[in-house]
Amino acid sequence: MALFEIQNLTYFYPESSLPALEGVDLSVFEGEFLLMVGDSGSGKTTLAKFLAGLLLDFYGGKIGGRAEYRGIDIVGDRRRVPRGEIAMVFQDPEKQLMMTEVEGEIAFGLENLGFTREEMGRRIAEVMAFMGLTAVKDVPTFELSGGIKQKLVISSVLAMQPRVLIFDEPTSQLDPPSAEEILNLIKRINEELGITVILIEQRLERCFHLADRVLLMDGGKALFCGTPREMIKDCPKERFALIPPVCRFFCQLGFSPVPLTVKEGRRVLKEKLGKRSLPADAEGESFFEGSSHKTLYEKRRLMELKNVSFVYPNGRQALEGIDFKIGTGEFVAVLGENGAGKTTLLRIMAGLAVPGWGKVDFHCSKEKRAKNPTFSFPGGAAYLSQNPGDYLIRDTVEEELLFTLKNFGMKDDGIVDYLLKKLELDRCRKANPRDLSGGEQQRAALASVLVLRPSLLLLDEPTRGLDRFLKIELGNFLTGLIDQGVSVVMATHDVEFAARFARRAVIIHGGEKVYDGEAREVFSRSLFYATQIGKLCRGFAEGITTVEEALEVFGPVIFDTVPAKGEQKGRE
């Protein structure tokens, strides 16, 4: 018998005429790992909150259909579900922590369930050992890193010993190593403790292989539910981009079964290639060609940081001896773990922070510099922080853009219409920015600084919370800006996005610049910052970062060894 049995579930948020969930049929079985995928607004979070019992109590709305949890009707009487049996972890750990003490945080859920002191002590000790939190036992929760905070949130729900654990993009705020650690923990929770896991995740390359089944949501409907390999086989064409790069690569070459991990993929690739050698020009060299970043910035220098260091008032050295030059029309990805100094670097480049040592030269403009203490002025540098919401203060999207223009004493010469159309915000120009989706909010915030026609655009984690399709749209838009001569510097953890669009990469570690060069070099050869395809191809052909490049290199060689059907499909 299934743990959750859902039939024809339809749900409308209050005052909404469009269903957030429409005719969803789903069975979730005890101990399984269900991965929920889909675009932003596809209904994943709504379904997850419904399963966790948070939807009707918090939002109200209209609901129809049948849903049972272990035989209990959770549409009609949710309160019959024993408390603590279904727990949920959200995206941002910062917004879920209640206490300043680690033990107190874990105890919070247990206290709510009314456990005895002895029972709580035992569970806290167990869960801290399982999650590896003993070393930070005495550290105040607000001093913990993002990854540890998320671990603590997971610990606090795990201590309640739930039967079902629901995760809503638990790694979206984390750097790649921390995200990897959290996903490994989720896997352990499922495999070693037998807890049913429902995971919503955008970056599937890290978790696709972990799932027993994948549920694909679209427009509130459950489009597909099956094993990862079934999903690859039956995935609708327009949703194919959701599938992780390694699977997409092998699927397009017509392999069956499709390898799900880099390890499996490399084994298959090795078998198929055998003793065949790739053509000399395919062994990476061709992909390293192209204009080097040096020639670019020497052509027309835009900004130069000389020996820049920055120390925060609490004594933390955020940056040390940074030399960094950027020319016009460059797209630079700044990589590094959380706390490495990426944001500080962008803030210094925006003029929001003044380096304690060193110099920042902005060889920008002949335009008049406004009365702004930063480099933000018409034709200057525009900075968009990690929280686009910080920029949304007016009543309509259109007003947001006009507000910036007004502050700099500029008139609208058609830039507002142009940007609203270009960023696909035209239809919501009169809407309150706070009512928009995450992707729209981000575009509205971007538009609010782009009205100044900056020559340098500084973006901090611009893909956070965006689905694959929105990311591609954003990437294409930024590429358009690059073509117009705007330089983009982007701090990011999203290596797949950076590999696809950035041409130069800078790695910051402990406040120091440890790499500055071709993006392809980093995304194909490095250990953590390589893309999934980079990891797959390493050793076979160097410098490959995307599926398209891999198909170009391996396709002609492998087609000789795979079945004709595969060849046909691959060529399609």
Place this chain on the structure above:
Amino acid sequence: MGFLSALRSVKIGKKLVFMNGYPYPFNFNKGNSFFRSLHTGAAALYLFSMLVMALIFTHPLYLLGLSLAIVLAAALAGGLKDLESFMKPGIVMVLLIMGINLLGAGSGETVLWRSPLLPFFGRAVFTLEALCFGAAMGIRLLAVLGIFFLLNVMVHPDRLLRAMSLSASKSALVVSLALRLLPGTARRLDGIREALIIRGVVVGEGRFKERAQKYMLMLGNLLAFSLEDSFTLAEAMEARGYGGYGKKGRSLYRRERIRPRDVLIGGCAVLALLLSALAVNTGAGSFSYYPRLAELVSSPETLYFFSGIMFFLLVPLFVGWGWDRWHYLKSKI
């Protein structure tokens, strides 16, 4: 820097000196680990006895002795520098109290200076007694402030709240959440301020009306964020079983042991308190400022009680000092 002083550092429109969106300084983690290891009850009892003394004694010797103990405790707990910044507003208040007392009291026989005839006030008389009384009251005020500072340094806020939640669990949770969210809110405020700067609004500049409008922009956005975040927080709380406890009710997790050091500190606090009560009862802890200053040590009992009280106040500090130096002591208590 404590929570209160951290709050003060959030100057809207100016660069945030302490927070700036980055690791938040937390007093409790500093200095000697002895105080952190104390049972909340023992630490609270010690501080309570100090507070009672500050309120019942009028004798300057006792008040000075108490102040010495507070400064030593702050130094041991690693918060001497913070104590200084915490006390600055207090010192201004003390000077104000002394000034007002000097101007307004007019009592006392030892006249230091008579002012010329002033409109409304007449002739002000400055006396030594009024000056000394004002100074003693000022020291008392500083002592009380110092005790609250020590509470911030010695007792973990979560533990204090947990102790509070025995009788007022919901209020304790609200306070805990407020404390937890304070650094995040300050970071948010800084983010909004920077976003405004990027868009050409320099908060804190311009005329009063302009400045007020800019602040309102910031605060409006902050309020919107806080409402959104509070919704997420409420969801997270319910996801962890908060609310609707049923018959079993909410329990309380406390894993604090009573160790020999807690008995020692608690015992010293009780004995100091008893001696203080006796000193006040016998008149040894009292001091007569008017009409003429009494003798500082009018009877041997004054010194006996003073020595006893100081002994019981300083023993915990001595043990705390030794805690980090002598492994033997640490292993035994």
